[in-house]
Amino acid sequence: MANPRLRLLLPWRKFSKRDWAIAAFGFTIFFFALSFTSTKTIAPLDLVDLTLVRHAKDKGAVCLDGSAPGYHFRSGFGSGSNNWVLHIEGGGWCNTVASCLIRKTTALGSSNYMERQVRFSGILSHDSSQNPDFFDWNKVKLRYCDGASFAGNSQKNETQLFFRGQRIWEAVMDELLSIGLSNAKQVLLSGCSAGGLATLIHCDDFRGILPKDATVKCLADAGFFLDEKDVTGNRRIRSFYSDVVHLQGVANSLDKDCVGRMEPSQCFFPQEFIKNIKTPVFLVNPAYDFWQIQYVLIPAESDPSGKWAKCRLSIQKCSPAQIEILHGFRNSMLKTLSEFQQNKDGGMFINSCFSHCQTLMTETWHSPYSPRINNKTIAESVGDWYFNRKLVKQIDCPYPCNPTCSNMDFTWHR
Ligand SMILES: *[C@@H]1O[C@H](CO)[C@@H](O)[C@H](O)[C@H]1NC(C)=O
Ligand SMILES: *[C@@H]1O[C@H](CO)[C@@H](O)[C@H](O)[C@H]1NC(C)=O
Numbered sequence: 490m491a492n493p494r495l496r497l498l499l500p501w502r503k504f505s506k507r508d509w510a511i512a513a514f515g516f517t518i519f520f521f522a523l524s525f526t527s528t529k530t531i532a533p534l535d536l537v538d539l540t541l542v543r544h545a546k547d548k549g550a551v552c553l554d555g556s557a558p559g560y561h562f563r564s565g566f567g568s569g570s571n572n573w574v575l576h577i578e579g580g581g582w583c584n585t586v587a588s589c590l591i592r593k594t595t596a597l598g599s600s601n602y603m604e605r606q607v608r609f610s611g612i613l614s615h616d617s618s619q620n621p622d623f624f625d626w627n628k629v630k631l632r633y634c635d636g637a638s639f640a641g642n643s644q645k646n647e648t649q650l651f652f653r654g655q656r657i658w659e660a661v662m663d664e665l666l667s668i669g670l671s672n673a674k675q676v677l678l679s680g681c682s683a684g685g686l687a688t689l690i691h692c693d694d695f696r697g698i699l700p701k702d703a704t705v706k707c708l709a710d711a712g713f714f715l716d717e718k719d720v721t722g723n724r725r726i727r728s729f730y731s732d733v734v735h736l737q738g739v740a741n742s743l744d745k746d747c748v749g750r751m752e753p754s755q756c757f758f759p760q761e762f763i764k765n766i767k768t769p770v771f772l773v774n775p776a777y778d779f780w781q782i783q784y785v786l787i788p789a790e791s792d793p794s795g796k797w798a799k800c801r802l803s804i805q806k807c808s809p810a811q812i813e814i815l816h817g818f819r820n821s822m823l824k825t826l827s828e829f830q831q832n833k834d835g836g837m838f839i840n841s842c843f844s845h846c847q848t849l850m851t852e853t854w855h856s857p858y859s860p861r862i863n864n865k866t867i868a869e870s871v872g873d874w875y876f877n878r879k880l881v882k883q884i885d886c887p888y889p890c891n892p893t894c895s896n897m898d899f900t901w902h903r
Contacts, residue, residue: 579682685712
């Protein structure tokens with residue numbers, strides 16, 4: 490069943506022709522626009538102001554361009570007053586001085602360009618019909634402006650670029666603790682895409698700054714980026730991550746055990762450190778994650794003949810042979826997750842939709858159009874896991890078996 494609202498994708502399509510890093514953040518701009526548009530009809534008044542972090546510059550906690558980072562906060566109410574959901578915004582990464590210089594002229598690199606208000610929906614909705622378990626909790630959306638999943642710490646003086654993701658993380662946490670997070674009873678740290686990766690990177694240190702008796706768990710949405718070869722056999726995502734980690738000085742923020750065992754940039758891949766995370770983790774990830782298909786498995790540069798041109802943008806347009814290769818990607822993901830699947834505190838919702846980031850939009854989080862596995866929405870599955878109502882290890886059957894998917898199509902306006 491196709492959700493007509495998800496068809497509003499067109500404006501973003503042009504980004505996929507540009508280079509990797511640009512496309513990576515173009516994606517989020519688009520996604521942001523989509524969530525903005527799609528929630529308008531549901532909750533027209535649900536706007537939340539941007540707050541810039543106080544004393545950020547004194548702490549060197551600044552966006553790529555040196556501006557103060559920001560977040561959006563809305564108070565909880567009723568029985569949710571002492572509970573918190575944090576959501577870390579996504580938006581790819583920048584891996585070169587050139588791509589970071591472009592990024593610093595956008596909302597993903599500078600608070601000067603951030604919207605002053607955003608709509609809260611999906612996991613950030615305050616409507617119990619859209620967000621049954623977390624609607625009355627305090628809500629925070631962390632804006633992403635460092636380009637390295639809140640984990641860099643260096644500076645390029647000659648180019649006036651600041652790589653301060655780690656310091657931004659710490660400064661935002663200090664400020665949230667001071668406005669009530671330090672009294673939290675139940676907390677869920679979440680994030681999508683590059684923000685899902687940030688969620689995994691910071692999950693245990695986040696747990697460490699909160700009260701010992703609080704319940705703290707982490708939800709990574711579309712943040713499980715696989716260390717896979719592309720269709721031509723190149724390790725493109727691996728070299729891209731290596732560039733990001735080296736350019737931005739990320740190694741000190743990564744899992745110590747992992748960094749001790751291998752090349753630090755490998756530890757940017759969740760598969761290398763997820764088993765070391767002590768805090769309970771839930772993974773929401775489509776096995777046919779369109780971002781990973783477009784940038785990890787079939788980057789445009791790896792398809793000079795254009796035989797993947799349609800398939801990489803729309804799973805419905807793949808040939809049977811191409812579908813086999815996409816199934817191979819799913820198999821790699823499931824194999825990589827097999828150890829995590831045994832983790833008794835962990836949860837997962839690995840559906841077979843052609844999508845990416847499913848917790849922030851009400852349409853995919855919890856609605857009559859939502860993707861389901863065993864008749865449960867993502868919101869219901871995450872709630873069952875968070876509150877220990879049941880074990881949640883939801884793994885969908887292979888594409889195209891699930892009729893509840895709204896598979897994205899980035900080709901149809903061409
Ligand atoms: C950049 O400038 C700052 C302040 O002048 C200095 O502390 C820092 O060491 C410089 N960093 C590099 C990489 O040159
Ligand atoms: C699926 O769940 C809904 C409630 O969310 C329920 O009304 C419906 O009967 C269920 N369908 C099946 C086939 O179990």
